[in-house]
Amino acid sequence: GAVVSQHPSWVICKSGTSVKIECRSLDFQATTMFWYRQFPKQSLMLMATSNEGSKATYEQGVEKDKFLINHASLTLSTLTVTSAHPEDSSFYICSAVGLENGYTFGSGTRLTVV
Amino acid sequence: AQKVTQAQTEISVVEKEDVTLDCVYETRDTTYYLFWYKQPPSGELVFLIRRNSFDEQNEISGRYSWNFQKSTSSFNFTITASQVVDSAVYFCALSEDGSGGYQKVTFGTGTKLQVIP
Numbered sequence: 001g002a003v004v005s006q007h008p009s010w011v012i013c014k015s016g017t018s019v020k021i022e023c024r025s026l027d028f029q030a031t032t033m034f035w036y037r038q039f040p041k042q043s044l045m046l047m048a049t050s051n052e053g054s055k056a057t058y059e060q061g062v063e064k065d066k067f068l069i070n071h072a073s074l075t076l077s078t079l080t081v082t083s084a085h086p087e088d089s090s091f092y093i094c095s096a097v098g099l100e101n102g103y104t105f106g107s108g109t110r111l112t113v114v
Numbered sequence: 115a116q117k118v119t120q121a122q123t124e125i126s127v128v129e130k131e132d133v134t135l136d137c138v139y140e141t142r143d144t145t146y147y148l149f150w151y152k153q154p155p156s157g158e159l160v161f162l163i164r165r166n167s168f169d170e171q172n173e174i175s176g177r178y179s180w181n182f183q184k185s186t187s188s189f190n191f192t193i194t195a196s197q198v199v200d201s202a203v204y205f206c207a208l209s210e211d212g213s214g215g216y217q218k219v220t221f222g223t224g225t226k227l228q229v230i231p
Contacts, residue, residue, distance in 0.1 A: 034218055034219070036221075042223070042224075043205065043221045043222065043223045043224050044205070044221045046218050046220070049218060091157055093157075093159065095219065102164060103149075103161075103164075103209070103219060105151075105158070105159040105161070106158075107157070107158040108157045108158055108159075110157065
């Protein structure tokens, strides 16, 4: 079946630094990738939609300059949290969509900013 | 706009009991997809089922069954003879079928299921 690899699984960083999260479709080409954020004991909220080779579409209230998304190829999308602050601590999860595979979610990244 | 409501925040059952998780959705589209995902404490999302809006046939997979009723906009999930390993947060989700293909998935708030041994 379709597999989406998300790295790192968890990361701790200092306040003010930037963190990059990778989402990679291993055995299919992902025309679209979605990035979600989940606060503790809450649901998944869509942050942005990225299509290969074009700018990401951000949901209302999501700062595009803070959450940089790059979808450089059909198998890789990255989310960079710039100048991270403790309030950015959350669980980030990506979803990749292929023509034949539907939605496949990565295993998530738990970000802790100290 | 699409919306998914899971009214049950937390449910506790004793092992071997049956349990039904409710899901009600709202959408203006005639073509859409409904999903159920399981999220264990480790955090990853485990895909359980996808159903398109034209297929109202109920589905059974082992101890899991799903009841899709368009008339009430519900897509309920039943676990028969629950086990401790079923303890997790369960999310119901909806995706509308846009002209460009797959659209974003909107998640409900989740139901935390605790199965007590």
